[in-house]
Amino acid sequence: MTSKTNAGYFFEDYRVGQILRHATPRTVTQGDVAMYQALYGPRFAMHSSTEFASPGAVIQIPKLDDLITFHTVFGKTVPDISLNAVANLGYAEGRFLERIEAGDTISATSEVIGLKENSNGKTGIVWVRTTGIVHSDIPVLEYVRWVMVRKRDAAAPAPTPVVPDLAKVVPADALHIPEDLDWSAYDFALAGEPHRHGDYTVGEIIDHVDGVTLTDPEHMMATRLWQNTAKVHFDVTARPDGKRLIYGGHIISLARALSFNGLANAQLLAAINAGAHANPAMAGDTIRAWSEVLDTAPTSNPHVGALRLRLVATKGEAGALRGEDGKYLPEVLLDLDYWAFLPT
Template identity: 80%
Template structure:
């Protein structure tokens, strides 16, 4: 007799607009998470690499977690309820980092279903969710919208009334959160690795981040387990028709962000995610490169802090190439991420 105690995850017909899901397993982050993240991606941003730099050059309490550790942890909590039966994670919008996470903070997540639309094949549908992450019970640290293609349990199940949310194209610059204790009046550019300030970047500028990394299965599975992301397609070769493990899209985001140090070493903090698309799947053996385009610049209320809106592209091809003549992403493109960063002025 089979057991019904095992969580089989939600299927498309299990969701309803307005439904709120409190995700299980809060997770306390420690210095070990920082060390593991460092070993997996090798980011060199000084604010997350050096306690001394954070304290003396930024007046932040030690230590500060990389923003993407927060993102992955919040995201990972949602997987058993949102994307365990997903075909693909399709995109992001309206992401804002609200408070910085430090060693010892405990993270939990909750999601609200804000949109549903069955696909024409009747076998899958798109689910839009607004996810919020909190530290230490009730302090908001992150919120974002993502949409996921999810399988139906029963193809004959009736389709819900289509509801597609109207999402902002970008987070307004005046809505970006600047940590209250951030002080870049004595910022150490030599220690940070580059001299480029906010005013040195021009809208439309393309930055080739030069280095490449060849992906392997052990690394991406270790990273995905670190975030307690249980999506089957990242581990089980029988979960996909091609018999390959799909690399978690967040792994590509972190890899590209780490590569972006070359040319953007002073882009120390991620403030918002305006939009994002996992344009094509990534698999072990792919070699990933990254390039960025400066989309916009904005002043902030702090005279020492500026904001850059960047397009970060992870690709298996050449810098600056994104779409073909038909307007579709080139097959080499893995990630197209539109985000705001904070950088010294």
């Protein structure tokens, strides 16, 4: 019997400098917007109202949620990067560039920038820099992520370790502000909260209050929406515990939606500085979210300020992150460091 199905890359298949063009391009539609809304329930005004997003425009252009871009690009990479992954470990140097619109077709490429075999000889870490593009050549998103990938043959020789030196934070002056972003007459009442950029202080902890209990049907629907084919999300035989691992991006979107409570005016994501899926999440877990203000910065647009935030998804209490040993507490699921744009 033969099989023509793509079995995915294993650790020994990667080489530093390798360029991977990911199949298949995907056109996003208003159907994707409706499905995203149904799955996560975000209430940010820029993504909920065309009138709010483009006031006074003759043709009102809806602003698709930045995480729709992220998930779509991420999903393209799975068959080549993480089909045989044990876990997606982290993110860095992520920048949201041009915003996408319904009808845009997104494709993606990745470059392998680092490799390091693990001491067990059965797995290794692969670092890739991924770029999502529309209209064949316009970048909409770029980021680095690293993944623990299984080896096909434990006896295969280990590559020379290459660990990339990644920036801890995207500089504020490197953030991309959409040229058509006009917040000179921003309506705080319709946005849902009065808090401006200057109302937040470094070190402030914001409890986002609400909780969401994870279910397998919603998670699997979301993962299919992004065409994420990683086995651990669907196949209960892919893990020793017989459970489906919740896609980490699902946790990101749920936590981001919860962050509306206290950060309703953090309308646009600007960058992902760092991120870690600290512990696995499974159906039945109830997650809550809290944020810490890490930094603030002005931008070249006098009506727009940048806020650096740590977004934490947890099964525990707000403000609790690490134990005395410096390791993440077992109830912490996500630690995401990102820049957002708010009105001044």
